[in-house]
Structure formats: C-alpha cells, structure tokens
Amino acid sequence: MVDGLLDRANVDAVLNDLDEYAVEEALRIVEAHGGNEEGGPNTVTVISMGPERATEAVRKALSMGANAAVLVSDPALAGADAVVTASVLSQLISQGSYDIVICGTESTDARMSVVPAMISEKLEWAQLTFASKVEVDVAAQKASITRTTEAGVDEMSAQWPVVISVVEKINEPRYPSFKGIMAAKKKTIDVVGLATLGTVPTSSWSTVIDSAPRPARAAGVVITDDGSASQKFVDFLVEKKLI
C-alpha cells in the first residue's frame, strides 16, 4: 500500500495472463486475412498502459509475433482507475489508424473487465465484447462474434472499427518460438508519456480509502472418515440450518 493506491504489481506478474488470448486472436486474424486479401488487417500493434516494467509483458506479445508496441507510461497514471485507463487508451487508439482493437476480459482482480466497453463508448466504436469466437469479413469490413456470458450466448456483428474483448476459452495462445524471442529483442517498444497524448483526464474519480488483508477464516473441524463422516456432515448441515 502506497499513498492510498492499491499495489497490484506483485499479483499481476504471476496470474494476469489473459491478454495473451487477445494477442493470439489478433495474430490469427492477421494470419488469416492479412496480405492476401485487399484491405485486410496486416499488422498487430500491442498497446498497453502501465509502469515501465510492463515492457516485459509487452515484449512477450512481441515475441509471440506482434509487429509493434506502444506503452503509455507516466508517473501521473499510478493508481489510475478504469475511467482514466479507458480514456488514456482511447486517446492512444484514436491517434493511430486501427480497425480492430482486441482486449482481454479480466485482470486478476476482475475490476478492469469493464475497460473494453468504456473504450468503445469513448471512441464511439462498436462494442463486441466477451467473445468466445471472432470472425472477420474483410470485403464487408465487418466483425462477428459469439458473446458468451452467464446470461447466455449471443451472436453479434458490426462494421469496423470495433472494440472486441475475448474470453479465455477463445484460443490456445502460442508459445513464443526461439526465432520469435530473438526477433522481439530487435523490435522497439515505443514508450510514451502523457505529454504526447494531448489532453486526457488523469485524476481518478474514485479513491481507495484503505485496504487490509482479510482476516484468516476461523479454523474449522476436520475429521477423518471412520464410517460416521456422512452422518456428521448431515449434522453440520442441520446445525447451520442449511437443511
């Protein structure tokens, strides 16, 4: 905990692997449609926002095969909330010439799953989120997805430009090859500060008041089954008024 900001660094590095699904999907789209189809997407640019050490994750995306990378890194963005994150990324996207933006759905603490929808709102691009399947029709400049959430399965489509977010089931991200890793070392990651982005809000409209580890759960009863465990389990359920 620093200055009322929540430090996610130590957790992110280990668990936050969802964006690899987004990178993989982008690479697949370019491999299927780039080059050979007129007007097809042909480069994958990785964009991210975070401290300079985020270059590691970006480098991994480059070693998977992404062509270019831009990282927005600025001390003023420490502790940025979802609104600031979405505003900054939208600004960066609007300065490029992209047709399709693909994001992961979840960060470890699940608080950022709203960012793709917020970017779509800010850019006024179509929102195709929670995709378990993506199809691109270059001739029609259209993307179609299968949206899979707890509410069911929807087929949705839209004209480019679109913001897509993908769920983890969508693909099996490739491991970077040795060649890919070597090639990635030669690629430059364009690290930009806020100054290059023009006016974007940087102060969050939400603040963390405090945070604390949750108290450990009180120790429970653990028994070894000697034939009576089923009955004791039922007794437990009765005692807790669950039956």
Place this chain on the structure above:
Amino acid sequence: MSNVVILADFVGGVASKSTVEIATAGAGIGEVTALVLAPVGQGAQYANSITQGPIAKIIVVESNDFALHGVAAVADVVSQVINEIKPGVVLFVSHAFGKEVAGRVAMKTGSGIITDAVDISPDGTTTQLVFGGSTTVHSKVTSELSIITVRPNTIAANFVEVNPTQEVKSFEVSPSAKKATTTSSLPPVKGGRPELTEANIVVSGGRGTNGDFSVVEAFADSLGAAVGASRAATDAGWYPHSHQVGQTGKTVSPALYVACGISGAIQHRAGMQTSKLIAVINKDPEAPLFELADFGVVGDLFTVLAGATEGIQARKA
C-alpha cells in the same frame, strides 16, 4: 440523502433476486427508483414483476433496441434517464452485462465507477474484495454521481412487499449506440438446478471425481444446490465450462460451498473463498483447501457423499 437509481435486473422477464439486493443496498443511501428497460409491449409485465425490495418508484422505458443493440443501447438510455432525474448514485448488478453498462454510463456522464462492491455504507463508501477475496478494500467515488456495481449474493436482501408507482417514459436510443447488432440470442442452457452464481449452496467436483459427477449431482439435488467444477474437471470435459469456479471461471459466494475432490489451487480459491461456509471432502489430509474448511472430511468423496445424500433424504421422508 441522495436519490438512488437502480437498473432493475430480469431473468426471463421476471425481476431477479439481484434486483432486490441492489434495491436493498440503495435504500441505505436514499430513495430508490428502479429503472425498467423492456421490449416494446412488455414494460408493464416487467414492472409488475417487481413486488419485493425497498423500491419507491419505477420508471419504465420500452424499446426493442435494448435486445438488438445490447449494452451500448441500454447504457445510452440509462444515461439519458440520469440526465433527466439527476440521481446521486446509480447501482447495477455486477454481472458481465451490468458492469459493461455501468462502465459506459460512467464514461458518458464523466463519473467515477466502482465495480464488484460487496457492501455499500449510507455515505457511499463501498467494500470490495480483491486479489481473489484475500484483501478488503474500502473506496469511494469522488464525482458528483457515483456509479457502483454490486456483486450478487453478497447483500442480505430485504424482501419487503412493495407496490411502487409506475411511470412510463420514452427515450430514443442514439444512433452511436446502435453500431453492434445482435443476430441471435440463446439463454444459458438450464438444467433443473439453480444458477451457479445465485445458488444458496454450491457443490463442486474436481479431479477426484475421476469423471463421475453422478454422486456430486445427487448430493447437490438433495440440497437444491447448484453444481460447480474445478478447471481440472472442466478441462477434462467431465463438466461444462460454464460451471467452472475460479479465477477464469465464475466467482461464487454462497451460504455453503462444498468442494469434493478439489485440492485447493489458488486459482480455484479465487472463485469460492468468500463463501460463508466451506465444506471440503478430500482423501488427502494435506490438501490445501482444508485450510479454508469450516467442516472437512478426510475420506473418499463417493462414500461420504452417497451416505450424506441418503441421510438428507431420510430426514426429508
């Protein structure tokens, strides 16, 4: 006291338990107006299904664009309603749809957003559980309007009977919110069991089931529980992915979570450790999930569950 708007949540055209929960959370802050967005011709039916929860007033807006254009269309109309009635707080249910609508509304109205609150105090301070439930965070929105999404099953719902006044309003969905179109829509495949994230009791099976979920299901049915699974079980194809509990599956916090043949990897814990009570059945006394158990049995899950199912049925008879 600020006025509170909640986006009422419906399952199959009927107000869900989550609607009552967010109304309860809102009533602690101020008077609650429920916003009901329904297909053309079904507004009254949707609104009339709100019979419980501390709701003072209902605003109904009908449009077929909600189903056709999804999140963007709903967020567009919610924002128009906010601009007209100027609430201090707007609450949404923290599922994928509710969070995305909330995110867009925050962007549109230039407001702060807090997602996945498990509690809200009368002054608007929220409690969130982060890092898989291991850390409690208190936060507050500092803009004039607070957008907050509330996790299902975490607020003790006030099921008070109500008969709120209804007002029908008309708003047009803006063209910029109609850019994505839904071409087909299927509800989730439903067994006879309750929805995983809404169930009072969840019984999950892991690799220890060795692919046989019949005892897990029979035990779940004896309690009217939902069935969950670890990733080892869903990856093996033993149970549908939609039932996976954990970091990359669903987050559940039922009154009771029963883990059968699940070791307790951190990614699994992330989805269940906020359950009020946890029971663990595992043949390995060293299984890490025992650390979280309120009631644990070191034993064979097939034997223990079969016996417990019989015991429960005997009590009912």
